[in-house]
Amino acid sequence: MSASAVTPAPTxxxxxxxxxxxxxQKALEVFWRKGYEGASLPDLCEAMGINKPSLYAAFGNKEQLFLKTIELYENRPCAxxxxxxxxxxSYEVVKHMLCGAASTNADPDNPPGCVIVQGALACxxxxxxxxxxxIAKRRAGEVALCTRLEQAKTExxxxxxxxxxxxxRYILAVLQGMAVQATSGANCAELKxxxxxxxxxxxxxxxxx
Amino acid sequence: MSASAVTPAPTxxxxxxxxxxxxxQKALEVFWRKGYEGASLPDLCEAMGINKPSLYAAFGNKEQLFLKTIELYENRPCAxxxxxxxxxxSYEVVKHMLCGAASTNADPDNPPGCVIVQGALACxxxxxxxxxxxIAKRRAGEVALCTRLEQAKTExxxxxxxxxxxxxRYILAVLQGMAVQATSGANCAELKxxxxxxxxxxxxxxxxx
DNA sequence: AGGAATATTTACCAATCGGTACATTAATGT
DNA sequence: ACATTAATGTACCGATTGGTAAATATTCCT
Known part of the structure; x- marks a missing residue:
């Protein structure tokens, strides 16, 4: 049932x-920095250390590769x-979101910003x-936070x-704005x-x- | 000295x-919706109602055309x-910025969001x-607001x-986040x-x- | 009327785009 | 040993990219 078991490791x-x-991971870095359309197949292949036929055999096509990298992004840098x-x-919830975003968006070991924001904003x-x-990913995050804040109101x-x-919506706007700020060069301290x-x-x- | 006088109208x-x-104006709409790289020359020519040689004769090339449209954007929708x-x-300053952004980013007569944010975020x-x-345009806005807020502090x-x-930086992050929200489908009331x-x-x- | 100057149209350019056919290589199962 | 299966490298595909050469059309100036 897990996503990684779609290809059951041939014997x-x-x-x-x-x-x-x-x-x-390497493909994620490329998409993160250049966006979905700005990342070319040669870009991806070079970073991944493979050639196109291997990429297509392993991941389907560019679109499916991108969606896979987003899955990885959600499980790692954006975890x-x-x-x-x-x-x-609610204070602690929001604090951890904002501080986590500050760290992730301006991590010097990764491209700046957030691939879910800048991966395909205008294309x-x-x-x-x-x-x-x-868009659905961003909305899902907003809905999840809204549900949590409704609980906080009840409590x-x-x-x-x-x-x-x-x-x-306000918190998500700030998070997304922080991603834009990071791509503009803001560092972690500034985002904090x-x-x-x-x-x-x-x-x-x-x-x- | 004005920018439109660069080509002095040949007699x-x-x-x-x-x-x-x-x-x-039409080119701006295309860049606004698709971003700099996502907008192709046929896209632009069709919207502008001209063909490529006319575009190049009048505006230079794609990059210069884009910069011209940004100038127009700053003088019109983002005025x-x-x-x-x-x-x-400072309250009124910030209020007008936030409400102006809400109206502009979610204006049904224009593409959603802000071309200065989404025109070339990851590319x-x-x-x-x-x-x-x-990036320089966004920073300039932040610096201008910072200067105004320093004055407010002095006063x-x-x-x-x-x-x-x-x-x-916080206000700019919110403004930029509102642009992302608008591209995700948020309407004016939600942004307000x-x-x-x-x-x-x-x-x-x-x-x- | 006849240049001179500029805009438009058509057709084209090399480079790059995402994607693939095909032959080869390397592993397992019998 | 040999067939089967799958991954790799090379070389290619048509479509599209940004950009332009050259011919034609339309104006002003003399």
Missing amino acids: VGRPRAFDMEKAL FFYPALEHAT SESATFVKEAL GDLPATSDPAALA QVAETVLSAWPGKRPEL | VGRPRAFDMEKAL FFYPALEHAT SESATFVKEAL GDLPATSDPAALA QVAETVLSAWPGKRPEL
């Missing part, structure tokens, strides 16, 4: 000469997002499917007058200042000191 | 059969930004110059403990909720009622 035939996970929802208070018609897939963590949907600005005005309860 | 020879301003700095209080090396130009509008640079969330926690003085 016969010439074995694959490269590590699919490592190749996917902070959904676990952040588990914290006890030609041929990338419509990928663009919509990324009295957030005031009864608060609007969880509006707050979730943005996070702190948001947190200092957060309407939810603060954790006891 | 001799066959007159241009199209309106450069209208053509630029709210710099005038917003003139308002009396191939061949678009590096355009990408850097847009006692913002508290002495506030950090104008951090606040400016984001604006209101920011304003309700703004540390500067409120205008007297």
